[in-house]
Amino acid sequence: MSKSCIIFLLVFMTAFSAGAQKYITKTGHIKFYSDGQLEKIEAHNRQVNSVLDFSTGGFVFKVLMKSFEFEKALMQEHFNENYVESDKYPAATFVGKVTNIKDVNLLKDGMYDANVEGKMTMHGVTKDLTEKGTFEVKQGKIIGKAKFNIVVADYKITIPGNVGNNISKTIEITVDITLDKANM
Amino acid sequence: MKNNILFLLAFAGAMCVSTARGQDDLLSMIEKGEKPTVDYTTATFKSTHIVIGQSIETAPAGNLNFLITHHFGALNTGYENLYGLKQASIRLGVEYGVTRWLGIGVGINTDQNTWDGSAKVKLLRQCKGAKNMPLTLDIYGNTAIYTTKWTDPSRKNYFSSRVTYALQLMAARKFGNSLSLQITPSYVHKNMVHDSKDKNDIFTLGAGGRIKISQRVSVNAEYNYLFKGQVVSTKAYNSFSLGVDIETGGHVFQIFLTNSYGEYEQPILTDTRGKWSNGDIFLGFNINRMFTIVKPRVPKD
Numbered sequence: 001m002s003k004s005c006i007i008f009l010l011v012f013m014t015a016f017s018a019g020a021q022k023y024i025t026k027t028g029h030i031k032f033y034s035d036g037q038l039e040k041i042e043a044h045n046r047q048v049n050s051v052l053d054f055s056t057g058g059f060v061f062k063v064l065m066k067s068f069e070f071e072k073a074l075m076q077e078h079f080n081e082n083y084v085e086s087d088k089y090p091a092a093t094f095v096g097k098v099t100n101i102k103d104v105n106l107l108k109d110g111m112y113d114a115n116v117e118g119k120m121t122m123h124g125v126t127k128d129l130t131e132k133g134t135f136e137v138k139q140g141k142i143i144g145k146a147k148f149n150i151v152v153a154d155y156k157i158t159i160p161g162n163v164g165n166n167i168s169k170t171i172e173i174t175v176d177i178t179l180d181k182a183n184m
Numbered sequence: 185m186k187n188n189i190l191f192l193l194a195f196a197g198a199m200c201v202s203t204a205r206g207q208d209d210l211l212s213m214i215e216k217g218e219k220p221t222v223d224y225t226t227a228t229f230k231s232t233h234i235v236i237g238q239s240i241e242t243a244p245a246g247n248l249n250f251l252i253t254h255h256f257g258a259l260n261t262g263y264e265n266l267y268g269l270k271q272a273s274i275r276l277g278v279e280y281g282v283t284r285w286l287g288i289g290v291g292i293n294t295d296q297n298t299w300d301g302s303a304k305v306k307l308l309r310q311c312k313g314a315k316n317m318p319l320t321l322d323i324y325g326n327t328a329i330y331t332t333k334w335t336d337p338s339r340k341n342y343f344s345s346r347v348t349y350a351l352q353l354m355a356a357r358k359f360g361n362s363l364s365l366q367i368t369p370s371y372v373h374k375n376m377v378h379d380s381k382d383k384n385d386i387f388t389l390g391a392g393g394r395i396k397i398s399q400r401v402s403v404n405a406e407y408n409y410l411f412k413g414q415v416v417s418t419k420a421y422n423s424f425s426l427g428v429d430i431e432t433g434g435h436v437f438q439i440f441l442t443n444s445y446g447e448y449e450q451p452i453l454t455d456t457r458g459k460w461s462n463g464d465i466f467l468g469f470n471i472n473r474m475f476t477i478v479k480p481r482v483p484k485d
Contacts, residue, residue, distance in 0.1 A: 072476045081227045082399045
């Protein structure tokens with residue numbers, strides 16, 4: 001009995017210590033770009049939070065909407081006030097996993113494909129999101145990159161008729177993060 | 185054998201726990217590491233003016249607001265005057281955001297060819313989060329000089345006689361997303377007044393606000409109380425204006441009814457000639473167009 005107890009404990013500890021193999025960033029970069037007929041809208045957020053749990057593939061993002069910086073102050077105000085309603089919905093999150101995390105070899109620098117799936121929540125609406133990106137392992141860091149489109153209407157963000165032509169109905173999101181091994 | 189089964193069970197159990205914990209835990213890990221940020225209130229009002237008087241808003245840093253203010257004549261002037269459409273008073277102004285807390289402006293008004301120059305300073309900014317401030321507090325000052333021909337032969341034409349000043353303190357709070365209120369005590373100094381019974385230093389108390397009725401439309405109102413016994417030689421009423429703000433991307437349109445014909449602080453506060461109950465009111469509009477002069481330094485990739 002005592003032997004099984006020890007095994008039991010060992011297994012538990014293994015599971016948890018494996019869970020501690022986490023990679024983290026607080027300064028990730030997300031760009032959004034929309035190419036409307038009259039106006040190109042581009043915004044950068046350089047305070048993106050992300051954690052990758054290498055042992056499980058668990059992958060999360062948290063982005064404060066008010067940290068998006070626009071070229072025009074008025075665009076930024078309208079983005080927060082009229083479109084994403086930052087006071088009501090301050091952050092966008094992604095909770096999901098890298099389904100093929102086992103293919104990524106941390107000991108070997110190089111490019112790896114990453115299949116990411118999970119749920120993205122923005123403007124109070126949660127949608128499934130499945131995208132492909134890349135992980136580049138480089139000197140102990142993981143550089144994650146992805147580019148994909150989202151349809152703003154999916155997140156109940158409405159574009160009024162009179163500015164409908166100025167603003168594209170899909171937005172291109174570019175993710176660029178450098179994950180460092182978390183110290184814990 | 186028994187041990188093996190236990191081992192498997194424990195392993196499966198541990199895996200379940202660690203994956204279920206996994207993703208939500210990761211999010212809470214982010215949240216644990218987050219420093220509380222200061223969340224500044226934005227867009228208490230959509231324009232630098234609530235209706236015709238100043239709001240606590242300034243042009244954003246590096247932005248130039250071109251403001252066209254237009255008043256038609258009084259509505260009660262009848263069909264012959266097309267209910268005021270035949271008359272117009274116009275002010276053209278530009279307002280520039282020097283920094284986030286300093287706005288400067290200059291304008292020309294067709295009423296007595298009056299030039300005005302102004303500055304607005306944000307002393308406090310409403311915010312919550314890491315810092316808490318219940319309201320935004322601004323101080324605004326202007327100097328106005330009328331430049332039409334001197335018409336009073338009994339008095340000497342001193343330049344200083346043409347100059348007036350206004351000083352306002354504005355305290356505003358945005359309650360939630362759709363209601364904003366402002367209180368505005370004001371002080372006006374006129375170097376020369378019509379009559380010796382009139383005061384050169386005039387104090388007023390104003391209040392204004394807006395209610396958003398949709399994401400881009402709000403109803404705004406503004407009232408200014410002129411304390412009695414300060415303006416005696418002419419009949420000056422308290423100013424009341426009611427307007428609608430319509431926002432369309434780069435423009436804010438403000439359409440309003442008011443009993444003030446003036447388009448800058450001094451006549452609005454101390455020389456409102458119209459009376460609402462007589463229909464002595466004016467239809468007017470402001471057009472705000474914002475231009476980005478200095479782009480914020482957003483590093484490109």
